[in-house]
Amino acid sequence: MTFRDAEKFVGRSIFDECVPTPFVFIDLAILQRNIAHMQALVQTAGVKLRPHIKTHKIAAIAKMQLQAGACGLTVAKLGEAQAFIDAGIKTGYMVAQPFVSAEKVRWALGMAETCEMFICLDDVGLAAAIGEIATGEGKSADIVLIVDTEYKRFGVDWRQAPQFAEQIARLKGVRFRGIRSHDGRTYRMPTVDERMRAAREEVERMAEAAEKIRQLGVDCDLVSVGSTPGAYFVLQNGWTDGITELRPGNYVFHDRMQISLGVARPEDCALRVIASVVSTPREGEALIDAGLKTLTGTLDRFSEGYGLVIAVGQGGEVQSLLSNSAPRTSQPAQILLERLWEECGLVRYESEPLRIGDRLVIVPNHACEITNLAEVVFYGSNDRIEGFWVAEARGKVW
Numbered sequence: 001m002t003f004r005d006a007e008k009f010v011g012r013s014i015f016d017e018c019v020p021t022p023f024v025f026i027d028l029a030i031l032q033r034n035i036a037h038m039q040a041l042v043q044t045a046g047v048k049l050r051p052h053i054k055t056h057k058i059a060a061i062a063k064m065q066l067q068a069g070a071c072g073l074t075v076a077k078l079g080e081a082q083a084f085i086d087a088g089i090k091t092g093y094m095v096a097q098p099f100v101s102a103e104k105v106r107w108a109l110g111m112a113e114t115c116e117m118f119i120c121l122d123d124v125g126l127a128a129a130i131g132e133i134a135t136g137e138g139k140s141a142d143i144v145l146i147v148d149t150e151y152k153r154f155g156v157d158w159r160q161a162p163q164f165a166e167q168i169a170r171l172k173g174v175r176f177r178g179i180r181s182h183d184g185r186t187y188r189m190p191t192v193d194e195r196m197r198a199a200r201e202e203v204e205r206m207a208e209a210a211e212k213i214r215q216l217g218v219d220c221d222l223v224s225v226g227s228t229p230g231a232y233f234v235l236q237n238g239w240t241d242g243i244t245e246l247r248p249g250n251y252v253f254h255d256r257m258q259i260s261l262g263v264a265r266p267e268d269c270a271l272r273v274i275a276s277v278v279s280t281p282r283e284g285e286a287l288i289d290a291g292l293k294t295l296t297g298t299l300d301r302f303s304e305g306y307g308l309v310i311a312v313g314q315g316g317e318v319q320s321l322l323s324n325s326a327p328r329t330s331q332p333a334q335i336l337l338e339r340l341w342e343e344c345g346l347v348r349y350e351s352e353p354l355r356i357g358d359r360l361v362i363v364p365n366h367a368c369e370i371t372n373l374a375e376v377v378f379y380g381s382n383d384r385i386e387g388f389w390v391a392e393a394r395g396k397v398w
Helices: 003-009 028-045 061-069 076-086 103-109 124-136 161-169 192-215 228-237 256-261
Strands: 023-027 073-075 091-093 117-121 143-147 174-180 224-228 246-247 271-279 286-287 307-314 315-318 335-340 344-350 359-364 375-379 383-387
Touching: 003 124, 003 335, 003 383, 028 228, 028 271, 061 073, 076 091, 076 103, 091 124, 091 174, 103 117, 103 124, 103 143, 103 383, 124 143, 124 174, 143 161, 161 174, 161 192, 174 192, 192 224, 192 228, 224 228, 224 315, 228 246, 228 256, 256 307, 256 359, 307 335, 344 383
Parallel strands: 023 375, 073 091, 091 117, 117 143, 143 174, 174 224, 224 246
Antiparallel strands: 023 271, 271 286, 271 359, 286 344, 307 315, 307 359, 335 344, 375 383
């Protein structure tokens, strides 16, 4: 399906057999509710929101976030920022991951002529190289130091951040703007209490690092922390002292991981994949037309399978698999998306038999990968397609 074909499906139900599967559908009402909820939390806390757009890569959604009050946007790569600037979004961008090469530095400096660009890194030598290129062009680069609060990915140890910040601040061609972290421990801790402790430690360690940087006579205006579960834990518990902004991304959609982590319910998940049963070769088994290239191979460490099936469309009837009595944290026992190949998936079921042509509504394990794979993303409300988006930053990995 291409964007040229998508227009003819506007106005139809996602269960209409005329709409070819598999496809991605975003519930617009849930999306808007998620955006408003996170913005309300940060405003109540007195901090700023700089959402990460790698989750959706769609300019229309970024505009919704900015209109709701976001102070700017976070991107993983320069190509994402360029795609959004080309789409008319002139705001402040934080490039969260380090990059190398003079070509990319000049690219970033060029975008900085029209939009504020924060370049994140964790190496003084890389900062010096960027500053040298900027000086040669009569410009200055805004640098943010990546700090590790024990996640062990990018970043200097939080206890060493002050000395790194002081060295960067002395370099020519750069302006030291602050520090940023991403403590993904909130995604791997087995209990809510442990996740909350990791989120609180991230904030406390960043606040301490920032204060020590200032004690060295270096301005540290930006103290930025990240992750969707971390943002919820920090904001809902009032742990914002010493930080200036948060950078969650997944909150716009939510997914099965967020459900498992205890920060979202299935009814908070805006993004779904719609797939059709195309074979019922054995009793209790069905094959669907969505596989790794649609749902991805990402697993949720706290639940089974490759997604949460929340509804089944059988003929003219739609059966919801969600309980109204309590938030569900795992796949209903009667349907399990057990295995994926490239273009298809195996479903095991103990419920009413699935039939060829039945449609499954699936909340993916990790929504941040889905729109990058889809040429067209439909949106609407009440299971009806109202329009579609083409993700402007899709495939922008440089």
